[in-house]
Amino acid sequence: MALERLIIKDFRNLAEGDLSFSEGFNFLVGANGSGKTSVLEAIHFLGHGRSFRSHLTKRVIRHDQPALYVHGRIAQSGQQALPTGISKSRDGETEVKIGGQGNQKVAQLAQILPMQLITPEGFELLTGGPKFRRAFIDWGVFHQHPEFYAAWSRLKRLNKQRNAQLRVAQDYRQVAYWDAELAMLTDKIDEWRRDYIEAVSARAQSLCSEFLPEHQIRLSYYRGWDRETPIQQLLADNFERDRQLGYTVSGAHKADLRVKVGTIPVEDVLSRGQLKLMVCALRLAQGLHLTEQTGKQCLYLIDDFASELDSQKRGLLSRCLTQTGAQVFISAINAAQIDEMSNENGKMFYVENGKITAG
Numbered sequence: 001m002a003l004e005r006l007i008i009k010d011f012r013n014l015a016e017g018d019l020s021f022s023e024g025f026n027f028l029v030g031a032n033g034s035g036k037t038s039v040l041e042a043i044h045f046l047g048h049g050r051s052f053r054s055h056l057t058k059r060v061i062r063h064d065q066p067a068l069y070v071h072g073r074i075a076q077s078g079q080q081a082l083p084t085g086i087s088k089s090r091d092g093e094t095e096v097k098i099g100g101q102g103n104q105k106v107a108q109l110a111q112i113l114p115m116q117l118i119t120p121e122g123f124e125l126l127t128g129g130p131k132f133r134r135a136f137i138d139w140g141v142f143h144q145h146p147e148f149y150a151a152w153s154r155l156k157r158l159n160k161q162r163n164a165q166l167r168v169a170q171d172y173r174q175v176a177y178w179d180a181e182l183a184m185l186t187d188k189i190d191e192w193r194r195d196y197i198e199a200v201s202a203r204a205q206s207l208c209s210e211f212l213p214e215h216q217i218r219l220s221y222y223r224g225w226d227r228e229t230p231i232q233q234l235l236a237d238n239f240e241r242d243r244q245l246g247y248t249v250s251g252a253h254k255a256d257l258r259v260k261v262g263t264i265p266v267e268d269v270l271s272r273g274q275l276k277l278m279v280c281a282l283r284l285a286q287g288l289h290l291t292e293q294t295g296k297q298c299l300y301l302i303d304d305f306a307s308e309l310d311s312q313k314r315g316l317l318s319r320c321l322t323q324t325g326a327q328v329f330i331s332a333i334n335a336a337q338i339d340e341m342s343n344e345n346g347k348m349f350y351v352e353n354g355k356i357t358a359g
């Protein structure tokens with residue numbers, strides 16, 4: 001699966017663009033502020049219905065324009081290309097189209113077009129809060145279990161309702177009502193997550209040692225509460241504490257992925273450059289695992305990254321990406337930075353002042 005064609009309208013400084021991509025590597029080259037990240041952001045928007053740079057759509061819509069529009073054609077092996085599109089207007093209206101049908105859901109876009117984003121800020125996966133690592137785990141679970149999305153959305157809603165109830169409850173019986181379903185969903189999600197991390201760990205660890213041969217990295221999954229107690233019992237046991245705090249302290253919403261070198265958290269051992277390499281290795285491992293498990297390919301969006309790696313690591317990253325057979329989008333300030341990454345089916349795009357020309 002690859003994005004064959006992308007049509008952009010009024011997205012950041014890109015007034016309009018119509019791009020035909022290679023199924024292999026696509027390079028976006030241009031000066032600072034030319035619009036390279038915006039192209040990656042538009043692709044990401046098509047797969048997530050939101051930006052990775054701003055949660056405010058009005059920042060992303062081109063100045064003085066009423067709406068943005070991104071349309072893609074997704075090649076599917078043995079089938080006709082699938083048209084997908086999303087538009088968002090300044091007044092908050094969203095329209096998602098898939099295969100010519102309107103009123104579709106953003107989650108369906110994500111299902112169709114799995115992608116991994118690697119940016120210079122991406123090391124927050126390792127140094128930021130647990131939510132970044134939960135998103136990492138859930139990316140894998142989402143693409144592996146079609147039921148995950150509904151279960152996770154329902155669990156979030158139940159948690160909200162439970163928290164609201166906690167603030168007025170006098171007695172556990174007033175909250176217990178929510179807990180049976182909450183516990184059932186929590187166990188399901190916990191099982192998916194644990195299985196996923198177990199399955200992806202070996203590959204992630206071996207890729208990490210290819211990228212950082214001097215360190216032995218270990219991943220372990222934390223489910224969000226202690227290992228011994230069943231969640232339903234824990235919810236009952238912790239009622240008084242949760243009631244005083246006004247929210248549910250333990251549960252799947254606290255899950256995390258612990259990443260260590262030996263027994264020490266990675267951020268205490270690795271340099272920023274090394275952390276970035278590790279993020280690359282982890283994201284590659286996810287993409288490879290997805291393809292192995294589901295036959296789906298994932299797209300890689302790599303922003304300004306070549307500039308942060310020495311040429312040996314650039315070469316390594318490029319070889320790994322080529323091996324995955326995935327479609328890759330890489331931005332860089334100049335062509336020299338991506339020399340080691342070019343390959344025969346690569347395609348160049350030059351970005352200048354919001355205009356994109358194929359090279």
Ligand SMILES: Nc1ncnc2c1ncn2[C@@H]1O[C@H](COP(=O)(O)OP(=O)(O)O)[C@@H](O)[C@H]1O
Pocket residue numbers: 011012013014030031032033034035036037038039058059060061062063351
């Ligand atoms: N909503 C918007 N409308 C028009 N221009 C924008 C908008 N948001 C950002 N820009 C401008 O778009 C330009 C391109 O940004 P960006 O894609 O980050 O460039 P690059 O990645 O090539 O350095 C910047 O000059 C920025 O000021």
Ligand SMILES: [Mg+2]
Pocket residue numbers: 033036037038303304
């Ligand atoms: Mg940029």
